[in-house]
Amino acid sequence: AGGRGGGGGRCPAGPARWRPAAGAWSIVEIVCHLADEEVEDFRARLRSTLEDPARVWAPIDPEGAARERGYQGRDVGAAMDGFARERAASVAWLRSLRGAEWGRAYAHPTLGTISAASLLASWSVHDALHLRQIAKRLYEMTLRDAGDASVAYAGGWSDV
Template sequence: MQFDIEKAIPVLERTPQVIEALLNGLPDEWIYSNEGGDTWTPIDIVAHLIFGEKTDWIPRTQIILGEGSRQFVPFDMEGHIKERKGKTMSQLLDEFTILRKENLALLKGIDFSGEILDKTGIHPQLGRVTLRQLLAAWVVHDLTHIHQLSRVMAKQYEEAVGPWKQFMGVLGGKR
């Protein structure tokens, strides 16, 4: 499928609702558990999404569309730590919903006619990227973290499912 902003926006609009439906009101065991080691918990993932709303997608869109330097600021992969400090999951979910609505309002205010999606910015690791690629990556980033949330949560019952694990793709099974 070719990138189409009109088809991308509905996915971006639904992400906060999907994540809230999955996580809101769950016991701490679900939201503070990870896949082992330094992997992220669901609360880390939501804080990461908030940090991205503040520093990544729309700010980088504005850099591409603005005047002057097209160089992106490097993304802080630990920025989520300060975002989640002292906040409950419910507070983070509310903040994510508000930030996403604000960012989508800004996105919808852009005139996407002409060659605007071919404008470029400079990513610190990837080099030259187009607005089209940035916006498509935003959609896939959301879907990646929805998948990650499912995987992290499923991991908590990896032992409990016993022999059914072989059928559970989210746990590395065949399906």
């Protein structure tokens, strides 16, 4: 994702800010969340678990961060670039790990024991869930803009 190749498939600013309902995140908010989670959640918490599983994780508040950091007003292209940059740093860090003890585990106060391996797998699933959320926003925008046109030929959202 990002500013390569004439736009890299970016979503224009208007559609990127659209919310289907009050309290739902727009595409730009989702992308900003992914960039922040890359730094403040998954990479930091996995590193902490591998280095010292007893170290208490810094608290995070994704909903609060979206409001306080003004995700909705940010540039979607810059947000995508930020995520791509942080993901590259995460991949480089993960590739540098040698002899990591993936069984090391953090005692989460509400979720229980979370191993480093489970945290890594959860990182990937978190991405997939938000990619699905972005795809759903695009689907919802198409339905909104289709007017009287039928989208039945494409199949239903629940079919995928």
